[in-house]
Amino acid sequence: MLILLPPSEGKAAPARRGRPVDLAALPFPELTPVREELLDALAAVSAEPGAAGRLGLSPGLADEVARNVALRTTPARRAIEVYTGVLYAALDHASLGTGALRRANRTIRVQSALWGPVAPTDPIAPYRLPMTATLPGVGTVAARWRSVLAPVMTGLAGDGVVVDGRSSSYASVWRPxxxxxxxxxxxxxxxxxAGRRTVVSHAAKHTRGLVARWLCEADRLARTPQHVAAVVAEHRPCALVPDGRGGWFLDVEDRER
Incomplete structure (x- = not known):
């Protein structure tokens, strides 16, 4: 099983001390050239006036964008400590039992726009870069990742089920x-x-975090879409729906049972 999550929009503040990210130590060394390329382009843009706007971010995030300039020397922390927000609060990685924690670290990957797919325990530095951004000399970040991710993600997924909790811009970079x-x-x-279903957006992050937690806490590793649905159905009403592309949607109701 592979559980894919998006990064949170907000990030924790950089650690006060510690070693910076060692790109050579991150998983998938074949992605190192892309990581290098994105780091350099992001640092260059972030040093310019109006950088937040050029990245498609709010001007109020200018101070956080400015930190992108020093990402190569910023102390790193575990990815699960970098990502904050409602999805990661619902996942509540730190409170998982021993077996569930081991499964979470093995199966969850966050689709970072800067670092690529990272596990909860991989050391990264907090950054500001949306997948929709365009960087000079790189182009659209999503397109750059699409050009290299297929072999890596296919290998990660293996012959297991892929449970996708990513938002659309992050999901666009790869699917089986x-x-x-x-x-x-x-x-x-x-x-x-009144009998009509409406897809929700912000609240969906919370539910997707819960889905990831439930799958990690289940008695057995889910190996099929039907098994995934059965696990989630123990907690919320849900239904598997064909997505028209050979895969499935798991429609989960946004309420406690």
């Missing part, structure tokens, strides 16, 4: 194709009013 598409499950969250 061919025969492996049948093991792909994208989590959608809806609310029902």
């Amino acid at each position: 194709t061919g025969p492996a598409a049948g093991a792909y499950v994208a989590v959608r969250v809806f609310t029902e009013v």
